[in-house]
Amino acid sequence: MSEDKKIPAASVGSSSDSPFKSSSMERRGFFKWLSLGWLAFAGATGGFFTVMIRFLFPNVLFEPPQTFKIGFPDDYSTNAVDISYKKQFNVWVVRDDETIFALSTTCTHLGCTPNWLQTEGKFKCPCHGSGFRMTGINFEGPAPRPLERYKVSIANDGRILVDKTKSFKWEKGEWENPESYLTV
Amino acid sequence: MAKDDKQKSFLEQLGESQVWKSIIRSGVPRTRRQRMHAILGSVFLHLHPARLPKHAVKVGYTWCMGGLSFFLFVLLTITGILLMFYYRPTVEYAYTDIIDLTEQVPLGMMRELHRWAAHAMVLIVWLHMLRVFMTGSYKPPREFNWGVGVLLMTMTLFLSFTGYLLPWDQLAIWAVTVGTNMARAHPFIGHEGPGASLLAIGDINLVHMGSDVRFALLGGRFVGEATLLRFYVLHCIAVPFIMMIFLAIHFWRIRKDGGISGPL
Numbered sequence: 001m002s003e004d005k006k007i008p009a010a011s012v013g014s015s016s017d018s019p020f021k022s023s024s025m026e027r028r029g030f031f032k033w034l035s036l037g038w039l040a041f042a043g044a045t046g047g048f049f050t051v052m053i054r055f056l057f058p059n060v061l062f063e064p065p066q067t068f069k070i071g072f073p074d075d076y077s078t079n080a081v082d083i084s085y086k087k088q089f090n091v092w093v094v095r096d097d098e099t100i101f102a103l104s105t106t107c108t109h110l111g112c113t114p115n116w117l118q119t120e121g122k123f124k125c126p127c128h129g130s131g132f133r134m135t136g137i138n139f140e141g142p143a144p145r146p147l148e149r150y151k152v153s154i155a156n157d158g159r160i161l162v163d164k165t166k167s168f169k170w171e172k173g174e175w176e177n178p179e180s181y182l183t184v
Numbered sequence: 185m186a187k188d189d190k191q192k193s194f195l196e197q198l199g200e201s202q203v204w205k206s207i208i209r210s211g212v213p214r215t216r217r218q219r220m221h222a223i224l225g226s227v228f229l230h231l232h233p234a235r236l237p238k239h240a241v242k243v244g245y246t247w248c249m250g251g252l253s254f255f256l257f258v259l260l261t262i263t264g265i266l267l268m269f270y271y272r273p274t275v276e277y278a279y280t281d282i283i284d285l286t287e288q289v290p291l292g293m294m295r296e297l298h299r300w301a302a303h304a305m306v307l308i309v310w311l312h313m314l315r316v317f318m319t320g321s322y323k324p325p326r327e328f329n330w331g332v333g334v335l336l337m338t339m340t341l342f343l344s345f346t347g348y349l350l351p352w353d354q355l356a357i358w359a360v361t362v363g364t365n366m367a368r369a370h371p372f373i374g375h376e377g378p379g380a381s382l383l384a385i386g387d388i389n390l391v392h393m394g395s396d397v398r399f400a401l402l403g404g405r406f407v408g409e410a411t412l413l414r415f416y417v418l419h420c421i422a423v424p425f426i427m428m429i430f431l432a433i434h435f436w437r438i439r440k441d442g443g444i445s446g447p448l
Contacts, residue, residue: 056400063404090406111365112358127358165393 064088066164069155073100073184081116081134091150091162092116092123094134099181102162103136104148123147137170146170149180231435239446245319246444249312253340254431256305263298264420271350273416275409278352302344309340321445329437332430339427346419352412360415361407367398374398 070085070093082093090113092103105113112127122139123132130141137146151166160182168174175181198204199212209225210218220234239245270289271281285295313333316322322330349360368376372383375396383390393405403410438444 053400056403057395058403058410061394061404062410063406063408110362112361127362 067161069157069159069161070102072159073154073182076100079134081118083116086113089162089164091164093160094136095184096134098183100152100160100184101181102150102152104150104164104167106148107143108138108145108147109141109143149175151179152182153179154182231432231439233439233443237443237446240444242447245447247311247315249308249315250438252308253305253312256301256308257427257431259301260298260305261424263294263301264424266294267298268420273350273412275352275412278350278412282351282353302347305340306344309337313337316445319445319447325441326437326445329434329441332434332437336427336430336434339423339430343419343423343427346415346423349407349412349415350419357407360411364398364401364407364411367401368396370397 068085068089070089070091073095076082076093076095078095078097080095082095085091085093086105090105092105094101094103107114107125107127107130109125109128109130112125114123114125114130114132116122117124121134123134123136125131125141125143128142130138130143132138132143132147135146136149138144146169148167148169151163151168153161153163155161166179168177168180192200196212205211208222210221213219213222216235223229223232223234233240267285270285272278282295286292289295316330316333345360345363349356368374370377372379373391373396374380375389375392375398380391380396381389393399399405401411401414402408403414
């Protein structure tokens with residue numbers, strides 16, 4: 001502001017012929033730029049927070065793959081639980097009289113990993129004592145629902161392909177879905 | 185100490201020296217006003233009231249729980265920084281470094297101090313809340329500070345939870361597995377929570393095992409190497425940093441809301 005526009009402080013805003021009146025366009029321009037500045041600041045801040053949230057979700061995981069092959073159907077004996085993929089992939093491969101299915105090793109109570117007890121014919125969770133039948137149906141302890149099953153299919157080379165991104169829940173009737181088991 | 189006009193005592197000389205005045209800002213305080221200025225002029229003391237009401241030192245009323253909580257926070261910060269000189273947050277070294285800290289590192293007690301102080305802090309923060317509740321000290325004008333206190337307690341519990349994973353033993357891994365599974369059930373942002381299935385485009389779920397809040401917390405689909413590093417950073421840097429800001433607000437508001445509450 002130029003020097004000649006100096007006025008006594010007391011008259012600011014109180015007089016209708018204030019010298020500030022002549023600069024009303026400047027004021028409007030000032031507020032326009034001020035709003036724009038604030039909008040830009042808010043946008044940049046919001047954008048950075050979005051980037052921060054996105055940063056927490058990694059693109060590459062150093063974990064075993066969600067989809068993997070577990071050998072041929074004939075590798076599995078009838079009415080048996082195969083525990084050889086438990087440690088690496090967190091699945092049990094179970095074969096009963098007619099089907100082969102892949103059971104999740106995650107307890108449906110609080111997410112611990114049960115153990116397959118061969119002599120008692122059940123999965124038993126060491127954390128809170130939940131028990132599951134060979135089928136994955138819960139029958140004792142605090143687990144509220146059966147173990148989940150994963151999608152199984154036969155790959156082009158004849159081996160069984162397990163896809164852990166698709167799971168099937170008994171309580172939703174999804175075990176009827178033909179993708180949840182292989183007929184042998 | 186007897187003194188005459190000519191000879192000033194060492195303490196008096198010190199109090200008038202430029203070094204003293206440059207650090208403390210005022211000379212040796214002699215009047216009430218000067219004492220008050222000495223408090224207000226110090227960055228460490230200025231959060232405190234310049235003068236205390238008599239009831240503020242009644243331990244039977246306050247239980248000194250707030251002060252003890254802060255003492256434990258300071259103790260945990262110091263011992264925690266010391267532990268960081270030895271501890272490496274990797275799957276390969278984490279467990280053995282903790283064994284090393286208790287069995288080989290000189291005095292072997294920093295880890296125990298940190299662990300027991302952490303347990304004590306959780307207990308004492310709860311007792312602090314109980315005392316504030318029982319004495320009605322949450323009532324206006326202190327209701328905002330109650331809210332700040334609830335945030336501080338939540339952060340205390342979260343620090344306790346994140347620190348629990350760092351020894352990387354079976355207890356830690358499964359406790360955190362169980363604990364973080366609760367995040368699955370968070371409304372909308374947990375993949376098993378209510379409303380999560382609504383966030384979908386056609387058949388594609390936006391919130392699933394690999395994109396929900398638990399995934400962000402763990403840095404993966406299960407408790408693993410990424411989780412250990414994440415919890416380490418949260419435990420040592422992120423949460424203490426936020427907590428210190430809220431501690432300053434908490435102490436400042438005690439003073440601004442009329443000082444420490446007293447018996448009515």
